[in-house]
Amino acid sequence: MITYKPLSYKVYIPMSLTLADVQRIAHLARIRVSEGEAEQTRNQLNGIFDLIAEMQAVDTAGIAPMAHARDVFQRLRADEVTETDRRAAYQAVAPQTEAGLYLVPQVIE
Amino acid sequence: MQWETVIGLEVHTQLTTKSKIFSGASTAFGAEPNSQACQVDIALPGVLPVLNKGAVERAIKFGLAVGAKLNRVNVFARKNYFYPDLPKGYQISQFELPIVEGGSLTIQVGDQEKVVRLTRAHLEEDAGKSLHEDFHGMTGIDLNRAGTPLLEIVSEPDMCSAAEAVAYAKALHSLVTWIGTCDGNMQEGSFRCDANVSVRRPGEPLGTRREIKNLNSFRFLEQAINYEVRWQIEQIEDGHKIQQATVLFDPDSGETRMxxxxxxxxxxxxxxxxxxxxxxxxEDWIEAIRAGLPELPQARQLRYQAEFGLSAYDAAALTGTRALSDYFEAVAAALAKADPKLAANWVMGELSAALNKAELDIAGSPIPAAKLATLLGRIQDGTLSGKLARQVFEVMWTEGGEVDAIIEARGLKQMSDSGEVERIIDEVLAANPKSVEEFRSGKDKAFNALVGQVMKATRGKANPAQVNDLLKAKLAG
Structure with a gap:
């Protein structure tokens, strides 16, 4: 069993989301949602949160949280170069390329 | 008004693995764009990351070297943000359970020692590179760097000046290159610093900090912090509040901008x-890595002081890099008559000056350690004076060649035949009756003038100690 203290993952989950919450989550995920969709999404998400609330009601005092659903550990790979250059194949399906680069809409920071 | 500066550094060190942290693509620098970006690095659907043992091993090595706690179980987390050089839409990093926690680094600021505490060091993958030159209004993306293993090393806000921040960054740079976890190449971005800077009045709580991103030279680190500190103080003194922000340093203007x-x-x-x-x-793995750690710079400094009788300053200078330190030890060990101080003086003096002038590091020295030791041996056995040795050094540096051959070919041997030296002294005394007279009437200065004349007549090849003795005897007689 993996023992570790969950700190910031343990967020306060509101009993119900507001439309503003939904819009913020959508913005973070870069998903555009219309007002109608937001309303529908809010209801679906609230349904999920109800489930979570039910699980959170279970007394887990003294039980160490798991970092992963399977209680096993990561297997490691030897530090060796095993990949060859397959740029041509990958770029053949890219929307736009030039001089070996993938081209994307300009990002101004 | 008194102000205190508070600085913490986050340093991204690129690990020296051959392959990426989660894929088998090469990490070699300078390849054709996207030729080292495999399906995992470009995030094709359905691919899975497989962790590189070499990256974990280097993180453990670093943790041991700074006396940190190694989290026997550590966890990778997704850090979500959207940017085109991050194809997955998240960076795999470590958040709550990093591999390394705590530890410390001792830094030398002037003749003061200071301990800087480390918060943590975690493994993560690097992003790709965006090329903003104009591609018909588009941005070009090179994903060769995507997935390159990084160890991000985060310090506590323990530094209180740009000089301390630079001393810390240099000590860290020296350590990671010393233990071989990072090649330290700052031009190629293998060692990048972010500085968190805030100011406050003494005794007050911490001020609001601004983070200066991506400083890739020690000089920029110093300039950026100094500018930022002045700027923050001016803002507060003008009645403004500092807003938490991320800023970039512009080396051309010497300013930071939001x-x-x-x-x-x-x-x-x-x-x-x-x-x-x-x-x-x-535990077995950790112990095996611990057993393989080299003697660390701090330990070597103490040993140089205790074993060789060198000053703290000399010991610190000689352990600036592992290569320099190894070179010094090789010279010292090769001397027939043990004299670490002589070896230290030549490595830090003549050799370092020549390296600096030629903008070379020790690995590029045209004079290998064994050759320098041979030269110093000729000082020890009286063949060369210090001055003549410097002439031989100069020839070896510019033209190469063997020590004894150079001494022979250029006639640089110190005169050891006392008969020959005596003959020259007699000539000098005969030619300078005035100086002799002055010496006899009590002017000590005249003696030095006569020594100078003898050295000149021998073209510097006489042994100064021998000249002194013989001259004294002659004048007394």
Missing amino acids: MRTKEDAHDYRYFPDPDLLPVKLD
């Missing part, structure tokens, strides 16, 4: 990466 404020700061929504299981560090 990248983003906290209002539009990222909400990274970290959560454990379901594609990666927790990483377990076996």
Whole structure:
């Protein structure tokens, strides 16, 4: 069993989301949602949160949280170069390329 | 008005693995764009990351070298943000359970020692590179760097000046290159610093900090912090409040400018990466890595002082890099008559000056350690004076060649035949009756003038100690 203290993952989950919450989550995920969709999404998400609330009601005092659903550990790979250059194949399906680069809409920071 | 500066550094060190942290693509620098970006690095659907043992091993090595706690179980997390050079839409990093926690680094500022505490060091993958030159209004993306293993080393806000921050960055640079976890190449971005800077009045709580991103030279680090500190103090003295922000340093103007404020700061929504299981560090593995650690710079400095009788300053200078330190030890060990101080003086003096002038590091020295030791041996056996040795050094540096052959060919041998020296002294005395007269009437200065004349007549090849003795005897007689 993996023992570790969950700190910031343990967020306060509101009993119900507001439309503003939904819009913020959508913005973070870069998903555009219309007002109608937001309303529908809010209801679906609230349904999920109800489930979570039910699980959170279970007394887990003294039980160490798991970092992963399977209680096993990561297997490691030897530090060796095993990949060859397959740029041509990958770029053949890219929307736009030039001089070996993938081209994307300009990002101004 | 008194102000205190508070600085913490986050340093991204690129690890020296051959392959990427989660894929088998090469990490070699300077390849054709996207020729080292495989399906995992470009995030094709359905691919899975597999952790590189070499990256974990280097993180453990670093943790041991700074006396940190190694989390026997550590966890990878997703840090979510959107940027075209991050194809997955998240960076795999470590958040709650990093591999390394705590530890410390001792730095030397002037003749003061200071201990800087480390907060943590975690493994993560690097992003690709965006090329903003104009591609018909588009941005070019090179993903060769995507997935390159990084160890991000975070310090506590223990530094209180740009000089301390630079001393810390240099000590860290020296350590990671010393233990071989990072090649330290700052031009290629293998060692990048972010500085968190705030100011406050003494005794007050910490001020609001601004983070200066991506400083890739020690000089820029110093300039950026000094500018930022002045700017923050002026703002507060003018009645403004500091807003938490991320800024960039512009080397051309020497100023920092705002990248983003906290209002539009990222909400990274970290959560454990379901594609990666927790990483377990076996005790046997940790002990094997510990056994393989080289003697660290700090330990060597203490040994140089205790064993060789060198000053703290000399010991620190000689352990600036492992290569320099190894070179010094090779010279000292090869001397027939043990004299570490002589070796130290030549490595830090003549050799370092020549290297600096030629903008070479020790690995590029045209004079290998064994050759320098041979030269110093000729000082020890009286063949050469210090001055003549410097002439031989000069020839070896510019033209190469063997020590004894150069001495022979250029007639640089110190005169050891006392008969010959005596003959020259007699000539000098005969030619300078005035100086002789002055010496006899009590002017000590005249003696030095006569020594100078003898050295000149022998073209510097007489042994000064021998000249002194013989001259004294002659004048007394």
